[in-house]
Amino acid sequence: MLTNINRRTFIAGFTALAGLGLTACGSDAASGSGEAVGDLLAQIRDRGEMIFATEGTWSPWTFHNEAGELTGFDIEVARAIASELGVEASFAEGEWDGLLAGVDSGRYDTMANGVSVTDEREEKYDFTEPYAFNNIVVIVRGDNDEIASLEDLEGKTTANTLASSYAALAESHGATCTGVDDFNATIELLDAGRIDATLNDEVVFNDYMAQHPDANLKVAAMAPEPTHIAYPLRREEATESLREAMNEAIDALRADGTLAQISNTYFGMDITAA
Incomplete structure (x- = not known):
C-alpha cells in the first residue's frame, strides 16, 4: 500500500489545475464562479484521479524524501483512500494559508495536511470522519523555564x-503569533530567540528531534485533548457522495490495519485510533 508516485508535485499540480479548468471539481469554467456542478465523486472517477492539496514541507506528515519524492503519513493515506475509490491520487503543493482557499474555489478536491477539525472550520466545511488523532504540544528552547502550561503563553x-x-490555540491563551510559511521557519525563529514558543504536533516534534538530536528544544506543555484530523470538503450537495465514499474507505483501511501500518511507518506509533 505504501507506494510512491514518481512525479514532482508542482508538475502534477499544474497539470491537475489545467484539467480542473474544464471538468475537475465541478468548477464553472465559463463563469469563473468555482460553483460546483453535479456529483464530485463521479467527476473524480471520470478523470481517474483525486487532487489533494498539501504543503510537502511538514515531515513526517507530508515531505520530500532524499530522492525528491513526495511522501509522508498524509500522502500515503491519501493514496490509499484514492485507491479504495478506484482512482489515483495527485498532489498540488503550496503554503498552508492558500490550500484551504484552493479547496474553497474548487481547484482541489480536498486537503491532505493534518487538517484539525475545529468549530470554526466545521461551520464552513463538511469533514469526513477522523483518520487520525493528534496531540498538540508547546515547544520552547531547552533553557526556557517560564512556560510550563498553555496558560503561561x-x-x-x-x-x-x-x-x-x-495559531488559534496560542492566541486563545493570550500569545501574540507571528505568521510563518512552515515548521522549519518557526524553529529558526525559536532557535534564534526571536519568539518564546511555538505550537505543533507531538509527532512532528519527535520527528524533528530524531533528525536533530542536539537541538536545544523541549516540550513545555500539551493540550488537554487530542485534535481530530479529517479531510475538509466543500459544504454542498455535490460533495455528499464523495464524503460517504471516503468514510467507507477510511473504515476499510482502519479495519484491515492499513492506517495503523502507515502511522507506525512514519510516526513510530499508531495515532489512527481514537
Missing part, C-alpha cells in the same frame, strides 16, 4: 502559519 510570542489551529 499569556503575553508571550509564538510563530505559526496564521490560518492554523496552532
Whole structure:
C-alpha cells in the first residue's frame, strides 16, 4: 500500500489545475464562479484521479524524501483512500494559508495536511470522519523555564502559519503569533530567540528531534485533548457522495490495519485510533 508516485508535485499540480479548468471539481469554467456542478465523486472517477492539496514541507506528515519524492503519513493515506475509490491520487503543493482557499474555489478536491477539525472550520466545511488523532504540544528552547502550561503563553510570542489551529490555540491563551510559511521557519525563529514558543504536533516534534538530536528544544506543555484530523470538503450537495465514499474507505483501511501500518511507518506509533 505504501507506494510512491514518481512525479514532482508542482508538475502534477499544474497539470491537475489545467484539467480542473474544464471538468475537475465541478468548477464553472465559463463563469469563473468555482460553483460546483453535479456529483464530485463521479467527476473524480471520470478523470481517474483525486487532487489533494498539501504543503510537502511538514515531515513526517507530508515531505520530500532524499530522492525528491513526495511522501509522508498524509500522502500515503491519501493514496490509499484514492485507491479504495478506484482512482489515483495527485498532489498540488503550496503554503498552508492558500490550500484551504484552493479547496474553497474548487481547484482541489480536498486537503491532505493534518487538517484539525475545529468549530470554526466545521461551520464552513463538511469533514469526513477522523483518520487520525493528534496531540498538540508547546515547544520552547531547552533553557526556557517560564512556560510550563498553555496558560503561561499569556503575553508571550509564538510563530505559526496564521490560518492554523496552532495559531488559534496560542492566541486563545493570550500569545501574540507571528505568521510563518512552515515548521522549519518557526524553529529558526525559536532557535534564534526571536519568539518564546511555538505550537505543533507531538509527532512532528519527535520527528524533528530524531533528525536533530542536539537541538536545544523541549516540550513545555500539551493540550488537554487530542485534535481530530479529517479531510475538509466543500459544504454542498455535490460533495455528499464523495464524503460517504471516503468514510467507507477510511473504515476499510482502519479495519484491515492499513492506517495503523502507515502511522507506525512514519510516526513510530499508531495515532489512527481514537
